[in-house]
Amino acid sequence: MYAFPSHTAASIPTSDETPTSDLPPLLVLRPLSDTWLSALNAKFTLYSPSSPLSASVHAALISGAYNRVDPALLDQYPSLRCLVNTGAGVNHINLEECKRRGVQVANVGETHSKNVADYAVGLLLDVMRRITMSDRYVRNGLWVTRGNYPLGSKLGGKRVGIVGLGSIGSAIAKRLEAFECKISYLSRKAKPTVSYRYIPNICDLAAESDILVVSCALTKETHHIVNKQVLQALGKEGIIINIGRGASIDEPELVRCLAQGEIKGAGLDVFEHEPNIPKELIELENVVLTPHQSVFTPEAMAEVIQICIANFEAFFTGKPVITPVVAD
Numbered sequence: 001m002y003a004f005p006s007h008t009a010a011s012i013p014t015s016d017e018t019p020t021s022d023l024p025p026l027l028v029l030r031p032l033s034d035t036w037l038s039a040l041n042a043k044f045t046l047y048s049p050s051s052p053l054s055a056s057v058h059a060a061l062i063s064g065a066y067n068r069v070d071p072a073l074l075d076q077y078p079s080l081r082c083l084v085n086t087g088a089g090v091n092h093i094n095l096e097e098c099k100r101r102g103v104q105v106a107n108v109g110e111t112h113s114k115n116v117a118d119y120a121v122g123l124l125l126d127v128m129r130r131i132t133m134s135d136r137y138v139r140n141g142l143w144v145t146r147g148n149y150p151l152g153s154k155l156g157g158k159r160v161g162i163v164g165l166g167s168i169g170s171a172i173a174k175r176l177e178a179f180e181c182k183i184s185y186l187s188r189k190a191k192p193t194v195s196y197r198y199i200p201n202i203c204d205l206a207a208e209s210d211i212l213v214v215s216c217a218l219t220k221e222t223h224h225i226v227n228k229q230v231l232q233a234l235g236k237e238g239i240i241i242n243i244g245r246g247a248s249i250d251e252p253e254l255v256r257c258l259a260q261g262e263i264k265g266a267g268l269d270v271f272e273h274e275p276n277i278p279k280e281l282i283e284l285e286n287v288v289l290t291p292h293q294s295v296f297t298p299e300a301m302a303e304v305i306q307i308c309i310a311n312f313e314a315f316f317t318g319k320p321v322i323t324p325v326v327a328d
């Protein structure tokens with residue numbers, strides 16, 4: 001999922017039982033690039049999970065890709081009081097268990113929202129205007145032998161249903177307003193501050209949309225929120241975009257609907273069992289597939305490092321973390 005290059009957590013110089021620095025100790029439970037390592041090394045003494053002292057460290061850096069934070073993991077590190085997650089989604093963290101054990105949890109707040117929103121619009125334009133498909137067509141020499149590629153559809157003016165109008169969904173809506181799209185949304189509650197239409201039922205939202213964009217957090221309530229009925233309500237001309245979490249869509253059902261022409265196309269950056277993607281999906285022409293990368297830009301990464309450091313600095317000076325995640 002998170003394609004951070006180079007170092008793995010195991011390659012962090014393991015501080016031994018006699019710390020040689022006064023910098024606060026930090027357990028690193030995720031792979032790190034050189035940029036991360038040098039930024040963190042300047043502020044903290046880094047411990048890898050294999051360090052004999054790891055069980056006594058109070059703060060840890062984690063990521064959604066590698067760390068399911070469940071009672072078993074928390075048992076291994078009984079001294080932990082602060083976890084900072086380098087992403088936005090926290091479906092891999094048992095927040096109630098953290099709360100029960102007095103572990104503060106932070107993520108990176110809204111840092112990723114604009115990047116993810118740009119990417120969602122990019123995927124949508126790609127699917128509708130068939131950009132990747134046309135690229136394949138040209139590369140395969142088919143322009144010469146078969147002539148022009150079939151027309152894609154216009155995005156402007158389409159009805160877009162946004163599932164989850166949090167900071168990512170709102171940033172997507174704002175971008176799509178510029179395309180004169182008609183925006184409706186589903187979220188836990190209607191948002192009095194927005195003018196978009198609130199449709200509290202997902203099947204109704206799909207039935208009233210040409211495009212469904214999934215941008216909600218993955219929770220018990222949103223697991224497979226897009227199921228067979230929703231896809232059927234979206235209909236044969238419908239397009240689905242997912243930049244949230246794969247398991248918000250019933251993936252086998254999505255593949256079946258795409259293959260049988262029950263919906264028109266999909267742009268997917270997330271999947272149910274990453275990095276594994278159903279073979280049938282890969283074989284389909286009407287989809288654009290990318291490897292869970294909507295958050296990644298160098299600009300976002302620089303910001304993420306600063307936010308993670310600021311959270312740890314708050315924790316180590318006895319203050320609450322600055323971008324807390326709270327259990328519902």
Ligand SMILES: O=CC(=O)O
Nearest residue numbers: 087088089112295
């Ligand atoms: O998917 C990425 C994130 O949760 O930040």
